[in-house]
Amino acid sequence: MNDRPPILDVAELRKSFGHLEVLKGVDLQVRPRELVFIIGPSGSGKSTLLRCCNRLEEPTSGSIRVEGMDIMAPGVDINLVRRRIGMVFQSFNLYPHLNVLGNVTLALRKALNKPRAEAEEAGMQALARVGLANKAKAYPNELSGGQQQRVAIARALALEPTIMLFDEPTSALDPELVGSVLAVMREMRESGMTMVVVSHEMRFARSAADRVVFMDQGMILEQGQPEKLFNAPDHARLKQFISSIERH
Amino acid sequence: MQIAKLVDTFFDVQVMLQYLPKIVEGFFLTIQLALAVVFAGIACGLALALLRVARVKAVNFFIVLFADVLRALPPLVLIFIFYFALPPAGIRMSGFVATWLALALGLAAFAEEIFWAALLAVPKGQWEAARSTGLDFVKALRYVVLPQAVRITVPPLTNRTIAVTKGTALGAAVAVGEILYQAQSAYTFSYNPSTLTLGAIAYLVLFVPVVWFGRWVETRFAWKR
Numbered sequence: 001m002n003d004r005p006p007i008l009d010v011a012e013l014r015k016s017f018g019h020l021e022v023l024k025g026v027d028l029q030v031r032p033r034e035l036v037f038i039i040g041p042s043g044s045g046k047s048t049l050l051r052c053c054n055r056l057e058e059p060t061s062g063s064i065r066v067e068g069m070d071i072m073a074p075g076v077d078i079n080l081v082r083r084r085i086g087m088v089f090q091s092f093n094l095y096p097h098l099n100v101l102g103n104v105t106l107a108l109r110k111a112l113n114k115p116r117a118e119a120e121e122a123g124m125q126a127l128a129r130v131g132l133a134n135k136a137k138a139y140p141n142e143l144s145g146g147q148q149q150r151v152a153i154a155r156a157l158a159l160e161p162t163i164m165l166f167d168e169p170t171s172a173l174d175p176e177l178v179g180s181v182l183a184v185m186r187e188m189r190e191s192g193m194t195m196v197v198v199s200h201e202m203r204f205a206r207s208a209a210d211r212v213v214f215m216d217q218g219m220i221l222e223q224g225q226p227e228k229l230f231n232a233p234d235h236a237r238l239k240q241f242i243s244s245i246e247r248h
Numbered sequence: 249m250q251i252a253k254l255v256d257t258f259f260d261v262q263v264m265l266q267y268l269p270k271i272v273e274g275f276f277l278t279i280q281l282a283l284a285v286v287f288a289g290i291a292c293g294l295a296l297a298l299l300r301v302a303r304v305k306a307v308n309f310f311i312v313l314f315a316d317v318l319r320a321l322p323p324l325v326l327i328f329i330f331y332f333a334l335p336p337a338g339i340r341m342s343g344f345v346a347t348w349l350a351l352a353l354g355l356a357a358f359a360e361e362i363f364w365a366a367l368l369a370v371p372k373g374q375w376e377a378a379r380s381t382g383l384d385f386v387k388a389l390r391y392v393v394l395p396q397a398v399r400i401t402v403p404p405l406t407n408r409t410i411a412v413t414k415g416t417a418l419g420a421a422v423a424v425g426e427i428l429y430q431a432q433s434a435y436t437f438s439y440n441p442s443t444l445t446l447g448a449i450a451y452l453v454l455f456v457p458v459v460w461f462g463r464w465v466e467t468r469f470a471w472k473r
Binding site: 079083096106156 | 382383
């Protein structure tokens, strides 16, 4: 789709928890402005793959490059790397003791050491982007799940990342709240954000993803454009997975 | 007739007035001792819990050992060790210091366990969210995890603090002139239990507001996620 060097380049990635090998040699390249969707049954290693990309999980072996930099290299400042990689979690993980603006500006102020006024300006911009500027003074427990997840997205966006990782961003939401989060993600895609999304929102994948990656048992079995993958999958396992998902 | 005798025995106003200055003296000493115990104990307990978060095995072994031993020992035993057993070993301290040290160490042990449990009770996702935005371990602890943990600790810590500060009365055993010591010595002079009543009143005046404060703090810090 484009020939620019990948923003995220994962090669031969392996991850074991004790004797259980969760990732068995995964290769994945994500190019600028690309939206890559990762699907697969639970336990297939999707989330672990995502969490290895900013080293929330420590890979057992393999290499991960972000914007050309080997983030596994000894001496690399992982905290600097993580500012370039936004992450959104299934359970939002907003800080309950801080208001919305406090959530969005904490890293700006304490990791980037920006003065309060500057951080709050950037925070308000990020909140405006997810349509929640009017909730800046609210506390997380006063928001709906969809609003909380949009605040979590704003918290990541405020750091101006070059790539965003979404770990099942809508799985914890009531169905009627999913749309608002997906709308924000669609807007981000249109404005050129590079995104890797682990999710079961197949309709969103069909309409928004550049590429869909199917994982099973710690490996990538198949990947390609969404129409190809959903309409004419090569692998029997993928066929089975798609039919099981589309049954409901 | 019976009631008059009861009043004379436990509420002899004249005796009470006579020894009031002594009890007031003990009252303020108790406050000093209690404050010194609370500050040293909580600070030390928090420091140990934070140290434990770093998860250095050898260090944590000693922290757990300290917490378990100090929580198991009756504070009076510790006071006697400090006051009677250490001087022959060349370490000499006043009854006040022995009592302060024994109670502060005891409170530190309990506070460490309370803070540690609270730090563990903060969901892992809070650490992950903080770390994923580039906050380092110490900053994630300081700005995200600790504020939430402290909030969880307030009710149990308040209760434990009240229990330990009441233990200042144990200082009477090593001649610390706090409330109970003053009331007890007033009794040996006057042979009138009214002095002990006065001591009890002094404890109520001191600790009922603290208990009320604890109650207020519990409702104030109860907040939903």
